[in-house]
Amino acid sequence: MPQVVRYTREDNIGVITIDYPPVNAMGHPVRAGLMEALQQGQGDVRASVLLLVCEGRTFIAGADIREFGKPIQAPWLTEVVDALENTDKPVVAAIHGTALGGGLETALGCHYRLALASARLGLPEVKLGLLPGAGGTQRLPRLTGAEAALDMITTGRFVPADEALSLGIVDRVAEGTDPKAAGLAYARELAEQNAAVRRVREREDRLAGDRGSDIFARFRASVEKKAKGQFAPFRCVDAVEAAFTLPFEEGLKRERELFSQCMESPQRAGLIHAFFAEREVAKVKGLSRDTPVRDVQKVGIIGAGTMGGGIAMNFANAGLPVTIVEVAQEALDKGLGVIRRNYENSAKKGRISQQQVEERMALIHGSLSYEDLREADLVIEAVFEDMAIKKEIFGTLDKVCKPGAILASNTSTLDIDEIASVTSRPEDVVGMHFFSPANVMKLLENVRGSATSDEVKATVMALAKKIGKVGVMVGNCYGFVGNRMLHKRGAEATALVDEGATPQQVDKVLTDLGYPMGQFAMSDLAGIDVGYRIRQERRKAGEDIPPSWMDKLAEQGRLGQKTGAGVYRYEEGSRTPVPDPEVDRLIAEFRQEQGITPREISDQEILERCMYVMINEGAKILEEGIADRPLDIDIVWIYGYGFPAWRGGPMFWADQIGLDRILGTVKGYRDSVGGEQWQPAVLLEKLVAEGKGFADL
Ligand SMILES: NC(=O)c1ccc[n+]([C@@H]2O[C@H](COP(=O)([O-])OP(=O)(O)OC[C@H]3O[C@@H](n4cnc5c(N)ncnc54)[C@H](O)[C@@H]3O)[C@@H](O)[C@H]2O)c1
Structure with missing residues (x-):
């Protein structure tokens, strides 16, 4: 030596x-x-x-x-x-x-x-x-x-x-x-x-x-x-x-x-946890380290919308050629235009050179024909969140794509197994859930279907690394890890406003906790129509989703930043949310229709209802094996939603608060607010009974 x-x-x-x-x-x-x-x-x-x-x-x-x-x-x-x-x-x-x-x-x-x-x-x-x-x-x-x-x-x-x-x-x-x-x-x-x-x-x-x-x-x-x-x-x-x-x-x-x-400082403990967790998520439970990885040289993307364009940029940045397929020339031109503008902006800020702008644009080809995906080693679908459309597309991909090509969906919530069921090769189908803006956000939630092969799982984890993302492997369920928890928080935040809070009060509690933006500013960024479409899909599927003032916003065309108004109002060219009396009126009207008398709501209640509901859901996610370890959830939230790394992630933070205290509060809301989201997770009860924390799992 x-x-x-x-x-x-x-x-x-x-x-x-x-x-x-x-x-x-x-x-x-x-x-x-x-x-x-x-x-x-x-x-x-x-x-x-x-x-x-x-x-x-x-x-x-x-x-x-x-x-x-x-x-x-x-x-x-x-x-x-x-x-x-x-x-x-x-x-x-x-x-x-x-x-x-x-x-x-x-x-x-x-x-x-x-x-x-x-x-x-x-x-x-x-x-x-x-x-x-x-x-x-x-x-x-x-x-x-x-x-x-x-x-x-x-x-x-x-x-x-x-x-x-x-x-x-x-x-x-x-x-x-x-x-x-x-x-x-x-x-x-x-x-x-x-x-x-x-x-x-x-x-x-x-x-x-x-x-x-x-x-x-x-x-x-x-x-x-x-x-x-x-x-x-x-x-x-x-x-x-x-x-x-x-x-x-x-x-x-x-x-x-x-x-x-x-x-x-507890912040030091949180950051150290996040540091090691980021390394740990690369090791997927049950996936051997020497699982062969497929060679991905050419990428296809379906849909040149918000997500498709950003996803394409990731691969072009890593030097891989990308073909984007759209339904109409106009949508394609618009999508490619947005990509170019994004690159030009990076060049203006000195992050890349003008030559790099051209090199990367030269790697991205637009097409209106699925035939152009014959050579692709990986195709990522990023069209509207609609099961029928996605199934139709995967049926086509199954016919067009070469054997061994990986067929991925960027769906935020839909069932990967149902999507895979229309193909003759469900072992090649996987979820690759990017976060918006897809060229910026570090998280890639890779979703395994029940038939997804180990080789495909290993390949999408390796690809995450290749394009500079942090890949986390999760199981298939509604919303996977991130959105499943987010939607619980969103529903609770919306209900808090129904009951008397203002959107700005809710958002402030979350930004004070350390999030870069609150629930409603985030809805405005993502587009109010995104959540609306999801709720409508679920209502169509027979789920009991109560009406909300957020639906009214969508129906009035207040879709968020992209239309200059959503939960907040936006000055021309600005991304700063400004409270809007119009929305206060809309909320008041909604309360009246529903017969709700608004009450004073404390910041503590907002914090508990928005955060503990997520932790309870996180425990259910662990119990069901959707996430392998609490640290996988922590990384999803740190890199996908801006949860403050210095709090270590929601599950690490929960341990710091004390699971007994969280369970007690969850039970309190079960009795006062009600709903399945406040049914304590079995795992939470078990850990508390044994005097343990998530870290002991
Ligand atoms: N927006 C987000 O924040 C976000 C984040 C993560 C995942 N997602 C998911 O990504 C997917 C796309 O969302 P988005 O926000 O980019 O939507 P979008 O509406 O911006 O873009 C969808 C694009 O797909 C195109 N398209 C529709 N049908 C097509 C077809 N058959 N063939 C080719 N192109 C077709 C449309 O013309 C449109 O340009 C959805 O499944 C969504 O749930 C969205």
Whole structure:
């Protein structure tokens, strides 16, 4: 086994090499090895400059996630960084790949830094509810001044090498792919010049300009807007500010205190849960890791509407050719036009180049004929939510598509088995449920039918990864995991308005919890007609769905943002919901028709009825095996509906509240509000009886 950290010498340069695959994470063997190698370098009289470099694909890419949640073994990272900085020979870090978190903090302990042009640097601790705790908040501003340090530390943003150079984080950028060669050349130059030891902790020049400025107040205000309700970003600002108000050693102490506060915060626990859950969902229960995956090179999409267009963009972005089939030329032209506009907007914002716009558009072909899908390896249907239409389409696909092609539906609610039943190959049929806007939202809910083959399941999970989504495999039932829970929340939210709440009151409770938008602002975004069509379908199927004021909106053509008015009103060109007295009148009229006397409704009742109804439904979903694990539900909600990751997802959050308390409240609403949605899930009762939580499943 190669040594994790080794010391060698090339002429007068002492070389410390870290070799800890896969990403040279800052685990205990690296920390201990670094201390030892550093001592060797210090004592090596023939080495005048020391070079720190990593083997493999990257510089130290952060903490070792295997150590999360375990007691840290000495030496601590802070000791290692201090030891590097206190060395009395110049130490040079040569960075390639990514220098992240503790990796960048280690580089900041070195006296000189070189990065390959392809390298990226960042302090992403905030994304896990933390702040850089090994001096990063004190050293970075000493190189960059307040603005850049605050930006990088409060957002966790990665900066490319050239930006790192202009910000003063690195001293030199080198071309090429060999960090050791570039590092050695730089180290030799420094040795020749008799370059001095240069400790970041001693630098004061970049601090002076920002002392006493209003920049910290400005950042707190911006964090308040962008990261409302979150704990760590504010502590990040506090820590960076300490670099400007306290001497270095005291600043470090302050950093340590703030770091501990973050460690103890429940938000940190939520974010860590979300972090591991995201990795865990890729492992599908009962699906062996070596299940063969079908090769998907060509994609077909049916329907160039809201979803079809966004779905097509995902595949074109990944370099796969896409054929979109529509019923009429006009709809096709409109759909392709929207796709182009979306790409042009990304180009305007500098996210992609004009050339990429053209390359991606060239991968997307429109057609009015199913014949053009003969070569497709995967076809995703995204037409109206209507079972009869979908069955007709799958009948056609069965005739047209080549053997082995995967036939997927983007349906939000409908029965995948019923759709598959019209084909001669139900083993190739699967749900691929994207979320709107499909080119943006990270979730892909893959729905297994009762006949879906393992190969098809494995392929759609792999495809999710390929197009940059988080795939979650779920079972087939009305609404699957996400919408089944959402529709319970929606019905409860609508009922709360029937009973006396306003839509804005309901939405505010949800945004205060941390959702980016409330129930009704979301309905306006998705289109009021979407839910209306679903309710009408279910009424047609004989279900007892009571009338609601939301139906009235749809019937009046108030379809949401797309018509400028829905539950809220929208100014021309704006997406900001504005409460509308027209809607208040419509609601009042509805209450009168139904003989409802409105009452005062508390925020607590809104929170419980909107959220606990979802948790109860989530428990039923688990009990029925629709979701494999509570963490699958958590990921669906974090990536599909913007549930705040720092609360860990609805099921994790439920454990934090306490399932006994939730069950008690659910029973209370069963007795006062009634309805099957308030029948406690058997699993919930069982867990409470056993004194367990969802995490114990
Ligand atoms: N809008 C959402 O937020 C959302 C989210 C997830 C899933 N979905 C699901 O995606 C599907 C599509 O929804 P949407 O919002 O994109 O609808 P949409 O009305 O925007 O688009 C549907 C498109 O399908 C076309 N079409 C209809 N019949 C066709 C046929 N036989 N052959 C080819 N094209 C046909 C229509 O011309 C239209 O352009 C639905 O099943 C819906 O439930 C929607």
